[in-house]
Amino acid sequence: MSQVVVDHDAFRDTIATVDKDGKRVWVYPKKPSGKFYNYRKLVSYGFLALLFIGPFLKINDLPVLMLNLPERKFIIMGMIFWPQDFFILLVGFMAFVLFIILFTIVFGRVFCGWVCPQTIFMEMVFRRIEYWIEGDFNKQKALDKAPLTFEKFWKKSLKHLAFLAISFVIANTFLAYIIGVEELQKIVTDAPANHVGGLSSMVIFTGIFYGVFARFREQVCTIVCPYGRLQGVMMDKKTSVIAYDYVRGEPREKLRKNVERTAGDCIDCHQCVSVCPTGIDIRNGAQQMECINCTACIDACNNIMDLIGKPQNLIKYSSEESIALGTPTRFTARMKSYTVVLVLLMAGFVALLVTRSNVDATVLRTPGMLYQKKENGHISNLYNISVINKTNAPMPITVKVLRPAGKVKLVRNEMVLPAQGITEGVFFVEIDGQKLSGMSTEIELGVYSGDELISKEKTKFLGPGK
Numbered sequence: 001m002s003q004v005v006v007d008h009d010a011f012r013d014t015i016a017t018v019d020k021d022g023k024r025v026w027v028y029p030k031k032p033s034g035k036f037y038n039y040r041k042l043v044s045y046g047f048l049a050l051l052f053i054g055p056f057l058k059i060n061d062l063p064v065l066m067l068n069l070p071e072r073k074f075i076i077m078g079m080i081f082w083p084q085d086f087f088i089l090l091v092g093f094m095a096f097v098l099f100i101i102l103f104t105i106v107f108g109r110v111f112c113g114w115v116c117p118q119t120i121f122m123e124m125v126f127r128r129i130e131y132w133i134e135g136d137f138n139k140q141k142a143l144d145k146a147p148l149t150f151e152k153f154w155k156k157s158l159k160h161l162a163f164l165a166i167s168f169v170i171a172n173t174f175l176a177y178i179i180g181v182e183e184l185q186k187i188v189t190d191a192p193a194n195h196v197g198g199l200s201s202m203v204i205f206t207g208i209f210y211g212v213f214a215r216f217r218e219q220v221c222t223i224v225c226p227y228g229r230l231q232g233v234m235m236d237k238k239t240s241v242i243a244y245d246y247v248r249g250e251p252r253e254k255l256r257k258n259v260e261r262t263a264g265d266c267i268d269c270h271q272c273v274s275v276c277p278t279g280i281d282i283r284n285g286a287q288q289m290e291c292i293n294c295t296a297c298i299d300a301c302n303n304i305m306d307l308i309g310k311p312q313n314l315i316k317y318s319s320e321e322s323i324a325l326g327t328p329t330r331f332t333a334r335m336k337s338y339t340v341v342l343v344l345l346m347a348g349f350v351a352l353l354v355t356r357s358n359v360d361a362t363v364l365r366t367p368g369m370l371y372q373k374k375e376n377g378h379i380s381n382l383y384n385i386s387v388i389n390k391t392n393a394p395m396p397i398t399v400k401v402l403r404p405a406g407k408v409k410l411v412r413n414e415m416v417l418p419a420q421g422i423t424e425g426v427f428f429v430e431i432d433g434q435k436l437s438g439m440s441t442e443i444e445l446g447v448y449s450g451d452e453l454i455s456k457e458k459t460k461f462l463g464p465g466k
Contacts, residue, residue: 015289016280016290017219017290027218027276029275032296032299033299034302035302036296036299040113040114043114044123048124048125052169054173054177056181060078062075062079062392063078063181064076064077069178079356080390080391082360082388082390084360087352088352088353091348095345095346095349098342099342101338102342104234104239105235105236105239106239108235108240108241109227109231109291112225112293119277119294126163126213129163133155134159163214164206164210167213168202170206171205171206172202175202175205184198187199187202221290222289228292229289232289235287237324239287239319240317240318241293242291242297242317243282243316245313245315247324248265249265250264250266251263252264252267253266253267267308273297274300275296275297276296282315287320298313298317301315357454358389359447360390361388361454361457362385362386363383363399364384365383366383374430377434378430378433379433379436379463380428383426385415385425385447387417387424387425387455388421389417389418389419389420389421394417394418395450396414396415396450397415397448398415398448398449399446399447400448401431406429406431406435407429408445409427410425411428429443429461436461439462441461442458443458443460443461444458445459
């Protein structure tokens, strides 16, 4: 009899969701249960509640979060950010990315398994609907292999109708974060012909979300998501991940009744594999690319350990180094350095938010226009002004010369800056020629709302010279 030779160097050459011919292997994860799963449900439903009520939450009559890409207007915590505030958003984005890197270095892909919207919707919404309609993983497999019957027809139809309905709700919520609740309400209530673009976006987003959660599923995490691809660069042997304690578990051996056990604690029950939403075997090693740290395998293994009277945490949060050496996880110098940089970035971001002005003004001399000399010896220059309002309140705008002394004459009688809007104007600045220092003099203008100075702008004033 020939002996089967196992190539231990090739057991991770392919991902679990693709067969040797390159075809998709559909994953049927067993419904998880246990302590960590209950914690995840609390966290997930809390985030789902925040997600769906987020567009309706307001601070100072402004949304808590709105990312209006078409109009290049962003509202975060009731504060409006325009393209002029890009550097603030850039610092905030850098701090967020560094936080993700630091968190990954220390705790692995906990974000993916506990907070990522893809995981929350897939595992806590769509997958639970699938369990409710079609049953657990064995029943789902049997239903897919069975010929088309009335039972299969109504179960599949009901499931996909539910998936479409939830995808439609998610699409509307997603759109509300982009254009705002008021604008979304107009799309829903007005005549369809008036909002062809908005309705088309709604249909496209619904189709995308349905395709992701009904068909693409875990492939988002293993193929599309750049964070999943980058985790191998960010993590090392000191990173805490979900890991199998091979020191305690190996060698594996099936549990046999009335037979003295001499092997490790792993009884090779494959429950950790059955519950994995990405189809991997956690026992093949820590830091697998497909692992999203969802803790389903921990709960499944702990349940088995309880049944056979063994200690829990054969699969646990730990680092590869800790398992190999039997030492606790340490906060390394690299982790400390990332923390320091993160704190500095966050402090800079907060400082920029605190010192950020609510109004931005830009004053420029009108191109191609020379100075005008008055009969009284005064010199006048023509200027253009553009003012951006970052608040939700309209305000009248006046311009005054702060240095040197002079007068401002608006081409229009008044300028009113609309809420969350932009106003532009044209005005003359008139200064006594004796107060000019040469052909080009720097002057300082003040932009006022009532008696409040809201912005100072410096510009050049041309004259005849001396």
